[in-house]
Amino acid sequence: xxxxxxxxxxxxxxxxxxxxxxxxxxxxxxxxxxxxxxxxxxxxxxxxxxxxxxxxxxxxxxxxxxxxxxxxxxxxxxxxxxxxxxxxxxxxxxxxxxxxxxxxxxxxxxxxxxxxxxxxxxxxxxxxxxxxxxxxxxxxxxxxxxxxxxxxxxxxxxxxxxxxxxxxxxxxxxxxxxxxxxxxxxxxxxxxxxxxxxxxxxxxxxx
Amino acid sequence: xxxxxxxxxxxxxxxxxxxxxxxxxxxxxxxxxxxxxxxxxxxxxxxxxxxxxxxxxxxxxxxxxxxxxxxxxxxxxxxxxxxxxxxxxxxxxxxxxxxxxxxxxxxxxxxxxxxxx
Amino acid sequence: xxxxxxxxxxxxxxxxxxxxxxxxxxxxxxxxxxxxxxxxxxxxxxxxxxxxxxxxxxxxxxxxxxxxxxxxxxxxxxxxxxxxxxxxxxxxxxxxxxxxxxxxxxxxxxxxxxxxxxxxxxxxxxxxxxxxxxxxxxxxxxxxxxxxxxxxxxxxxxxxxxxxxxxxxxxxxxxxxxxxxxxxxxxxxxxxxxxxxxxxxxxxxxxxxxxxxxxxxxxxxxxxxxxxxxxxxxxxxxxxxxxxxxxxxxxxxxxxxxxxxxxxxxxxxxxxxxxxxxxxxxxxxxxxxxxxxxxxxxxxxxxxxxxxxxxxxxxxxxxxxxxxxxxxxxxxxxxxxxxxxxxxxxxxxxxxxxxxxxxxxxxxxxxxxxxxxxxxxxxxxxxxxxxxxxxxxxxxxxxxxxxxxxxxxxxxxxxxxxxxxxxxxxxxxxxxxxxxxxxxxxxxxxxxxxxxxxxxxxxxxxxxxxxxxxxxxxxxxxxxxxxxxxxxxxxxxxxxxxxxxxxxxxxxxxxxxxxxxxxxxxxxxxxxxx
Numbered sequence: 001x002x003x004x005x006x007x008x009x010x011x012x013x014x015x016x017x018x019x020x021x022x023x024x025x026x027x028x029x030x031x032x033x034x035x036x037x038x039x040x041x042x043x044x045x046x047x048x049x050x051x052x053x054x055x056x057x058x059x060x061x062x063x064x065x066x067x068x069x070x071x072x073x074x075x076x077x078x079x080x081x082x083x084x085x086x087x088x089x090x091x092x093x094x095x096x097x098x099x100x101x102x103x104x105x106x107x108x109x110x111x112x113x114x115x116x117x118x119x120x121x122x123x124x125x126x127x128x129x130x131x132x133x134x135x136x137x138x139x140x141x142x143x144x145x146x147x148x149x150x151x152x153x154x155x156x157x158x159x160x161x162x163x164x165x166x167x168x169x170x171x172x173x174x175x176x177x178x179x180x181x182x183x184x185x186x187x188x189x190x191x192x193x194x195x196x197x198x199x200x201x202x203x204x205x206x207x
Numbered sequence: 208x209x210x211x212x213x214x215x216x217x218x219x220x221x222x223x224x225x226x227x228x229x230x231x232x233x234x235x236x237x238x239x240x241x242x243x244x245x246x247x248x249x250x251x252x253x254x255x256x257x258x259x260x261x262x263x264x265x266x267x268x269x270x271x272x273x274x275x276x277x278x279x280x281x282x283x284x285x286x287x288x289x290x291x292x293x294x295x296x297x298x299x300x301x302x303x304x305x306x307x308x309x310x311x312x313x314x315x316x317x318x319x320x321x322x323x324x
Numbered sequence: 325x326x327x328x329x330x331x332x333x334x335x336x337x338x339x340x341x342x343x344x345x346x347x348x349x350x351x352x353x354x355x356x357x358x359x360x361x362x363x364x365x366x367x368x369x370x371x372x373x374x375x376x377x378x379x380x381x382x383x384x385x386x387x388x389x390x391x392x393x394x395x396x397x398x399x400x401x402x403x404x405x406x407x408x409x410x411x412x413x414x415x416x417x418x419x420x421x422x423x424x425x426x427x428x429x430x431x432x433x434x435x436x437x438x439x440x441x442x443x444x445x446x447x448x449x450x451x452x453x454x455x456x457x458x459x460x461x462x463x464x465x466x467x468x469x470x471x472x473x474x475x476x477x478x479x480x481x482x483x484x485x486x487x488x489x490x491x492x493x494x495x496x497x498x499x500x501x502x503x504x505x506x507x508x509x510x511x512x513x514x515x516x517x518x519x520x521x522x523x524x525x526x527x528x529x530x531x532x533x534x535x536x537x538x539x540x541x542x543x544x545x546x547x548x549x550x551x552x553x554x555x556x557x558x559x560x561x562x563x564x565x566x567x568x569x570x571x572x573x574x575x576x577x578x579x580x581x582x583x584x585x586x587x588x589x590x591x592x593x594x595x596x597x598x599x600x601x602x603x604x605x606x607x608x609x610x611x612x613x614x615x616x617x618x619x620x621x622x623x624x625x626x627x628x629x630x631x632x633x634x635x636x637x638x639x640x641x642x643x644x645x646x647x648x649x650x651x652x653x654x655x656x657x658x659x660x661x662x663x664x665x666x667x668x669x670x671x672x673x674x675x676x677x678x679x680x681x682x683x684x685x686x687x688x689x690x691x692x693x694x695x696x697x698x699x700x701x702x703x704x705x706x707x708x709x710x711x712x713x714x715x716x717x718x719x720x721x722x723x724x725x726x727x728x729x730x731x732x733x734x735x736x737x738x739x740x741x742x743x744x745x746x747x748x749x750x751x752x753x754x755x756x757x758x759x760x761x762x763x764x765x766x767x768x769x770x771x772x773x774x775x776x777x778x779x780x781x782x783x784x785x786x787x788x789x790x791x792x793x794x795x796x797x798x799x800x801x802x803x804x805x806x807x808x809x810x811x812x813x814x815x816x817x818x819x820x821x822x823x824x825x826x827x828x829x830x831x832x833x834x835x836x837x838x839x840x841x842x843x844x845x846x847x848x849x850x851x852x853x854x
Contacts, residue, residue, distance in 0.1 A: 054655035081686035145761030148692035176695035184766035221610035233627035281438030292480030
């Protein structure tokens with residue numbers, strides 16, 4: 001399975017879309033099957049003049065088989081979920097560098113290895129980047145929809161995680177944990193640059 | 208006797224198993240494990256107590272159809288709870304209302320006992 | 325049987341009787357009216373929120389007002405509507421279903437009812453304080469809810485009100501459970517109690533062993549606000565969610581029980597799979613106590629994989645319930661009354677909530693969906709498209725028993741179809757919005773075509789929901805006085821409550837049939853026709 005789902009620490013968007021396919025398939029199939037069965041039963045056994053309900057009988061075998069099927073599906077989903085979580089939360093072996101993120105009411109501060117602070121997240125593409133996230137006041141949550149990832153910021157401890165940005169461009173970052181008056185507008189921009197572009201930004205000094 | 212507590216015991220056993228599972232998976236005794244373990248102990252204890260309670264009490268009861276004492280007691284307790292927001296002096300008022308309400312209930316219980324004698 | 329006061333002796337005033345009635349049926353009815361009023365308030369608030377969110381930008385609400393409203397909506401619906409409604413259904417039905425004259429400890433139950441109503445009033449009263457209604461949602465996470473970030477008396481009043489509601493729930497759960505265990509009619513073993521009563525067993529267990537954690541969590545907020553002790557935010561999160569997950573099953577189990585009873589009655593046969601159902605519901609309830617960490621996947625503070633596995637395991641128990649619904653219908657002769665439609669709607673729509681719940685049970689997928697509109701869609705499908713439909717199924721089924729009159733069927737079907745349309749129009753777009761990155765608890769969102777369009781659709785849907793609920797209100801008010809007389813057993817019911825008058829006398833039963841299964845009236849009819 002590792003050949004199909006390579007261990008890409010931090011490539012959360014890819015992990016998400018890879019898990020989504022089998023998961024969504026199972027869930028949609030379940031919806032169609034279960035609601036279809038209920039619909040068929042409701043229509044086929046509607047009360048009609050002269051219709052007599054059949055006396056109920058126990059269905060031990062059918063129930064046992066169905067429970068078995070459910071257990072198998074639950075095991076499949078659980079295995080998929082656990083394996084995927086192993087990958088998504090894996091620590092990268094050699095992160096390129098660490099960005100410290102400070103969340104506060106109601107702005108984000110990204111602190112880069114050279115000590116520079118910026119309200120925007122600027123990152124090179126296709127590199128493992130370590131984040132250390134903390135809050136200055138209440139709970140916040142750093143959410144990048146394009147990365148399919150978010151994590152809480154606590155005031156009393158650091159949350160550390162690795163991300164790898166797979167596409168060049170500018171993306172939206174939001175706060176996903178209610179943090180007061182301006183929570184709705186506590187956004188940040190995520191600029192993913194190629195290696196040369198990032199080097200230029202890095203050496204240019206203040207952003 | 209065991210029949211009464213049986214659903215509770217089954218429940219408590221399942222909670223205990225789940226809490227042991229959490230302990231094993233997370234590898235540490237801490238907050239989350241405590242919550243589940245506490246619930247399983249509490250439910251086992253309740254099942255035991257209910258099991259000990261024995262068969263239902265006698266059928267003849269004389270509970271009044273109308274009783275305003277519970278409303279008074281509730282009002283009193285609410286005033287006590289509100290006291291932390293609206294002023295500590297309210298605690299006295301709340302306790303007073305509760306005393307009135309509970310006193311009324313005690314009177315009713317005594318009357319019930321007399322009526323059934 | 326309790327010694328009833330004969331009507332000729334006293335006729336207490338209306339107000340006194342309203343304040344002090346100890347009859348479980350009266351207590352339940354008063355709770356129902358109260359919950360109905362709170363539903364209207366919470367619903368009106370939701371309409372206001374949806375009106376604001378229909379377009380990007382802030383049109384009618386300030387940020388502070390929106391934050392007050394969304395918190396008011398959630399708190400009202402969970403603490404003061406769905407939880408007490410679930411328990412009220414049990415308060416009314418359990419003694420009738422098990423052949424008892426009343427619940428254990430009537431005055432304690434009356435006290436609990438007043439704690440609920442009074443608690444709601446106290447919580448609502450924070451609206452008129454200078455600090456207003458607390459703005460941190462029904463969850464009130466620390467440190468946001470401490471006195472630094474939420475100063476003023478609003479939060480303290482909210483704490484008092486919610487604590488009162490929690491105490492109320494725990495008392496009622498205790499007395500209902502004690503009644504089931506201690507007051508069953510002769511011949512009614514635990515394996516002969518009706519399906520709905522079994523779901524109340526599960527509900528009461530969840531309340532008794534999870535709600536203390538809510539009191540603990542509220543206590544932590546109190547400590548943080550009124551002492552110098554620094555409270556660990558992660559400790560609050562664990563304590564709160566230890567309550568916060570079981571409570572959603574408290575708001576679900578009674579309605580699945582009601583829906584199954586409605587299906588069996590409408591299909592005119594015994595419910596299929598009673599034994600497996602009992603095992604499933606108890607296992608479901610117990611396991612539901614061990615899944616709360618899935619609310620904390622994105623915090624990095626819990627063992628995600630354990631909670632993913634326990635959360636996914638729930639599908640096995642839910643699946644048994646669906647199998648029983650299917651097998652009950654298969655081979656029956658189903659009368660498509662309004663109650664039947666709502667029961668079917670419950671199962672069909674709750675499935676969407678359940679499957680999206682499985683989606684969220686995977687940490688990888690939850691890292692995207694948590695705290696977005698995807699989750700909001702998920703829990704509105706389970707609680708509104710699911711549980712509320714189940715509640716309506718129960719109401720149409722048991723309203724005749726409680727009032728002696730039938731609800732109008734044509735209005736009922738109009739109510740059903742309008743609600744199906746409105747519910748799905750409102751909440752299905754939430755999945756799309758969440759997938760597109762719209763976070764929750766926001767007065768406004770980025771001005772992008774996709775987000776604005778789907779928000780508009782959802783708002784239109786919410787107005788359709790409002791119309792549907794209006795139709796129901798009209799039906800209730802009209803039918804209560806002018807509805808067709810119901811008689812004791814309008815549906816050919818299977819359980820004991822249909823053996824007595826509609827409405828039942830004060831002491832519930834003058835006599836009882838012999839009880840040999842969980843469907844004693846069905847047994848009686850089959851014996852008579854044999």
